[in-house]
Amino acid sequence: MSRDRYLGMRDGDLEDKPYAKYWNPEMGPMQDHVQRALACGIEASELGFPLDEVDRLLEPGYLPLENGFTRLANGQIFVAALTKMPGVSGEMIDWWFGWHYMESQRYKLWHPRAHLANRAERMVGDDPDLSDREKYLANPNYVSEYIGGDAIDIIITFCEAADLFDVSRFPEASISTAICGLVGYQASPLDFGRLVHLIRETEDGCEMRSRFWLGDIAVRESVPASGLLNRVAGSPLLSRRAVPLTLGRDMVVHCAMEMNHLAGFLPDLYADYHPGSRDV
Numbered sequence: 128m129s130r131d132r133y134l135g136m137r138d139g140d141l142e143d144k145p146y147a148k149y150w151n152p153e154m155g156p157m158q159d160h161v162q163r164a165l166a167c168g169i170e171a172s173e174l175g176f177p178l179d180e181v182d183r184l185l186e187p188g189y190l191p192l193e194n195g196f197t198r199l200a201n202g203q204i205f206v207a208a209l210t211k212m213p214g215v216s217g218e219m220i221d222w223w224f225g226w227h228y229m230e231s232q233r234y235k236l237w238h239p240r241a242h243l244a245n246r247a248e249r250m251v252g253d254d255p256d257l258s259d260r261e262k263y264l265a266n267p268n269y270v271s272e273y274i275g276g277d278a279i280d281i282i283i284t285f286c287e288a289a290d291l292f293d294v295s296r297f298p299e300a301s302i303s304t305a306i307c308g309l310v311g312y313q314a315s316p317l318d319f320g321r322l323v324h325l326i327r328e329t330e331d332g333c334e335m336r337s338r339f340w341l342g343d344i345a346v347r348e349s350v351p352a353s354g355l356l357n358r359v360a361g362s363p364l365l366s367r368r369a370v371p372l373t374l375g376r377d378m379v380v381h382c383a384m385e386m387n388h389l390a391g392f393l394p395d396l397y398a399d400y401h402p403g404s405r406d407v
Contacts, residue, residue, distance in 0.1 A: 131231070132244045132271050140232050145399065149392045150232075152239040154384060158211060161383040164194035169372060172197050175205030178340050181291050184325050185300040193336065194383075196375030203320075204375040206339035210386035213332040214394040217303025218259070220326050220335070222397060223389070224285070224306055225262030226252050234270075236392070238385035243271040243278065260304075269313060275377030280313040283322070291323065301328040316347045319370070324386075337382050342370035 141147035156162070174192035176183055177199060183190060193209045227233045227245070229252040234245040248267045251257055267284045288294050288305035297305075304326045311318035320341040326333050398404050 134241075134243060134273075135239065136232065136235065144230075144232060146233065146236065146396060149236050149396055150239070151388075151392070154238075154240060154388050155391065157380065157383040158209075158387055161194045161208060161379065165376065165379060167195060169375065170195045170197040172199055175199050175207075177201060177203075178291070178321055178343070181323065181338070182293050182296070184323070184336060184338070185292070185296045185302070187300075194379065196372075196379055198372060198375075199340075202370075203340050203342040204370050204372065204378075206337075206341065206375050206378045206382070208337040208379050208382040208386070210335040210337070210383065210390060211329075211332075212335055212386070212390040212393075213329075215332045215390050217326045217328070217333060219393050219397045220306065220324070220333075221259040221263075221304050222400075223393060225257075225259040226400075228263075228268050229253055236396075237389055238272070238381070239388075241273040241381060241385070243273070245270050272381075274381050275373065282311045282313055283308045284311075291321075302326065303328050303333060310341075311347055318345050318347055319343065335386055337386065339378055339382075341374060341378065 135152065136150060141150055157165075170192055174195075175197045189209075190207075192205075192207050194207055196204060196206045199205050227237060228247040229250060231242075231244040231246075235242045246269050247263070248269075251266070252262050254262065263285050264287060265284065267282050269280070270283055271278065271280050273279075285306065285308045288297075288307050291307050292305060294305075296302075302325060306322075306324040306326075308322045309318055310320040310322060320339060320343055322340075323336075323338045325336045325338075327336060
């Protein structure tokens with residue numbers, strides 16, 4: 128593992144960092160509803176849904192699969208995780224996604240047991256002239272982390288919620304923000320998945336309803352590719368071979384752990400950077 132890509136903190140990593148007090152390698156357990164869902168193992172394919180039906184998340188209440196994973200008929204793995212976030216707001220989530228990539232130390236606060244390093248194509252997270260969303264939208268993050276026992280290097284390119292959702296329905300559905308992204312490999316010109324973290328307001332804060340579609344193999348838009356290459360990349364057979372079922376469970380665990388951990392310190396961290404926000 129390279130010198131700038133390692134687990135945990137080394138001597139001096141948090142020296143003079145105003146957020147050092149939020150480094151806590153002792154992570155709490157996953158929320159109870161996630162633990163119960165994982166005990167069920169892989170769920171029936173019909174409980175998931177393809178990306179083009181993502182507006183189902185805007186319906187009232189909850190869907191049959193809010194926590195767990197399954198293999199869809201198209202070969203992709205569908206992952207769902209629900210994180211209750213008391214005291215957290217959509218504004219805090221948007222700020223976090225525009226702030227954390229500026230230093231790997233910030234990124235490691237999120238999941239001390241799995242996060243290795245992160246940076247963005249445009250390192251603008253501390254630019255006061257940009258909105259929080261302008262800091263991360265269309266600004267690829269180069270992420271190194273463990274998913275399960277395997278370290279991976281991926282690119283996450285965040286896009287507008289309107290690219291996936293009917294955003295006109297957000298107010299009625301109590302959606303304060305949505306983090307949407309395309310996931311690809313750093314070592315090859317291939318994308319392999321989509322992610323959504325939908326933030327729905329609740330009486331005590333918000334809840335994050337996360338979804339992943341893994342195994343949608345496609346040549347990255349910036350790379351020229353023949354029609355044949357794109358057809359092969361997008362075949363269900365390749366999806367099944369490229370993405371093992373174990374990744375579904377590992378993604379549920381990873382997401383549930385990191386988002387629960389984030390919820391524990393984000394309100395205080397946000398307040399540190401936004402004096403007076405608690406009085407609003």
